[in-house]
Amino acid sequence: MGTPTHVYSRALLRERYSALDTAFAGYPHDLHYAIKANATLAVVREMRAAGGHADANSGGEIELALRAGFSPDQIVFTGVGKTHDELVRAVTLGVKAINAESPGEMERIQAIAATHNTVARVAVRVNPDVDAGSHPNISTGHKTTKFGMSVVQAYAMVTEMAQRPNLRVVGLHVHIGSQITDSLPLTQAAATIATMATTLAAQGITLEHLDIGGGLGIAYEPGQRVLSPEEYAAAVLPVVRPTGLRLVLEPGRWITGPAGVLLARVVDLKTQADGRLFVIVDAGMTDLIRPALYGAWHEIEAVIPRDGAAVDCDIVGPVCETSDTIGKQRSLPPVAVGDLVVVRDTGAYGSVMASNYNRRPFAAEVMVDGRSWRVVRRRQTVDDMLQWEA
Ligand code: LLP
Numbered sequence: 481m482g483t484p485t486h487v488y489s490r491a492l493l494r495e496r497y498s499a500l501d502t503a504f505a506g507y508p509h510d511l512h513y514a515i516k517a518n519a520t521l522a523v524v525r526e527m528r529a530a531g532g533h534a535d536a537n538s539g540g541e542i543e544l545a546l547r548a549g550f551s552p553d554q555i556v557f558t559g560v561g562k563t564h565d566e567l568v569r570a571v572t573l574g575v576k577a578i579n580a581e582s583p584g585e586m587e588r589i590q591a592i593a594a595t596h597n598t599v600a601r602v603a604v605r606v607n608p609d610v611d612a613g614s615h616p617n618i619s620t621g622h623k624t625t626k627f628g629m630s631v632v633q634a635y636a637m638v639t640e641m642a643q644r645p646n647l648r649v650v651g652l653h654v655h656i657g658s659q660i661t662d663s664l665p666l667t668q669a670a671a672t673i674a675t676m677a678t679t680l681a682a683q684g685i686t687l688e689h690l691d692i693g694g695g696l697g698i699a700y701e702p703g704q705r706v707l708s709p710e711e712y713a714a715a716v717l718p719v720v721r722p723t724g725l726r727l728v729l730e731p732g733r734w735i736t737g738p739a740g741v742l743l744a745r746v747v748d749l750k751t752q753a754d755g756r757l758f759v760i761v762d763a764g765m766t767d768l769i770r771p772a773l774y775g776a777w778h779e780i781e782a783v784i785p786r787d788g789a790a791v792d793c794d795i796v797g798p799v800c801e802t803s804d805t806i807g808k809q810r811s812l813p814p815v816a817v818g819d820l821v822v823v824r825d826t827g828a829y830g831s832v833m834a835s836n837y838n839r840r841p842f843a844a845e846v847m848v849d850g851r852s853w854r855v856v857r858r859r860q861t862v863d864d865m866l867q868w869e870a
Contacts, residue, residue, distance in 0.1 A: 481844045481855065483745040483820070484763035486831045488523060488856070490849040492739035493827075497530040500696075500731055503709035507717055509727040512556050514694045515541045517732025517828040518740065522847050522856035524548040527735070533576075535694070535730040539566040542573070552576070556691065556728065558605065558653065560626050567592050570600075577603040577728075579653040579691065581628055583637055586647070593646035602641060603651035603691060606634045608672035610665045612657030612695065615774045621656025621669055628654070631672060635679075642685050649685065651728070652676055655693025658733060661706050663715035666695065670716040677723045690720055691728035698737045700777045700825050709734075733828035740827020742768055742843070743783070744806075746819045747798065757793040759815055764797020765804045766840045768826055769833045772803040780806060783820035785813040795821070799838050831857075836865055 501511055512535040513527035519541065524534070525548045533554040534545040545555050552573040559566070560581050567585075570578050571592045580586050580602050593600040607628035612619040620627045629637065634652070641649045652673040656665055670692045677687050699706045707715070720727055744763035751757050770776035780795050791814060795807040806823055815821070834842050841860035846853050 481846055482859065483743050484761075484767045484843040485743045485859075486740055486767075486826065486843055486845040487743055487853075488518075488520075488736075488740045488827055488845070488847050490526060490847055493523065493526045493736065494530055496735045496739060497527060497532060500709045500729075500734060501531065503713040504717070504727065504729070506713075507721060507727055509729060510689075512554075512691075512728055512730045513735065514730045514732030515544060516832060517694075518736040518830070519544055519832050520845055520857055521548060522845075523736060523827075535732075539563070539569055542566070542569060542575070546573075556603075556653075556730070558655070558730075564588065564592075568596075571598065572596055574598070575601065577601050577650050577653075577689075577691070579603045579605045580637070581605050583633075583640070586637055586641060586644075590644045590646050599646050599648050601650045602647050603653045603689075604634045604637055604641070604649070605629065605653045605655075606631060606673055606676065608654055608656065608669045610656055610668045610672075612660050612665045613662045614657045614659045614695075614697070615776075617774055618659060619657035621654065621665065631676065635676065638676075638680060638685060639683075649687065651687050651689040651691055651725075653691040653693065655730065656695060658695050659697040660695040661697040661704075663707055663711060666692070666707075666712065667715045667719060669693075671719040674719045674723050677725055681723075687725055689726040689728045690723060691730065692716055692720070694730040694732050694734075696731060696734040698734055698825060700779070702779070735828075737825050737828035740825070740830060742823040742826040742830060744821050744823065746815050746817050746821065748817060749815065757791055759793045759795045759812065759821075761795060761797060761806065761821060763806065763823065763843070764799040764840070765801065766797070766799060766835050766837050767843050768806065768823060768830050769835070770829060771805055771807065772801075773833075778807065778826060779824040780810055780812070781822050781824070782813050782815055783822050786815070786819075788814040791815070799840070836860075839865065841865060
């Protein structure tokens, strides 16, 4: 296939979906796979085949979910800035829940539903004001962030919604961030909406589900302490159980992250004046932006390690920015131009965050299934890249 290429394991996708599903088996729940983590059609279809539902964050992800075979009642639609067209589409499809983020959005959904003579199923996204303890760029549950509404605002909005003829309040939603490795914020967030649901029930407003979002972290570095699915379930089920409401989860990274790697080839080696060795590969921030954007760590290994003493190096891409780094201060076996390296845990927020910066085409994507493999997205060509331009 050439390089760079994203490679996914079908077995691992299935295995991880089922590990998470099994951890929650003792309580009524739906896993709505967060499409944003990996939106390649073959991956999303795999999540559906495994029994999952879908979490969409844009009109594009709604369309993708439909093409992957999900029915509207299996889709929840979240997003901090939904456009009129996106809302019209979601309302007329009749998705399972539109997670509303503001009073203005509630009014727009009501108006659209009235125009189309229908009743929209709406949930309210609550900002529980908890610190997810993750990287600031991907922590969303603090009151200073743009996401959701405070508990006080959310109560007012649910009460208001219950009066609207074209809205049906079906749930409460929280998502406090991603790559969370501590159970406490997850418990606090779930407890916030569970308590609200109980209070609302006492006022005669009965919901259908509690949506606790995604966020479960994975071990990017060897030995990194993360929560197991069982620990995750133990952190949230005790607070959700008393409500008796169906639980909705929106996992992304935990399922697809470790099920993908990025293959790249060494294109040059050089030692700078200060003695630093650079291993320059043909994958860069256009294929995997996480190290540049969040200082994220991904394990990097030689596919066929050569004998000899390990070398200290920075592994970098070809893009014209110093931020275009895949791994800083790493140790690799001796490498030569032409060698293949593998970057691990790139199955989530890898290909979905790719760009054509420097007119670099999107990498190919391959699904390995047992001893066979197939191309699930061919490498983009220059013609593909230019096809919309006049
Ligand atoms: N639900 C909502 C509403 C979300 O915003 C997200 C992720 C998820 C579910 C899935 O979260 P997960 O289970 O994957 O943690 N690009 C960043 C991650 C951004 C996450 C955005 N929202 C990264 O590469 O680390």
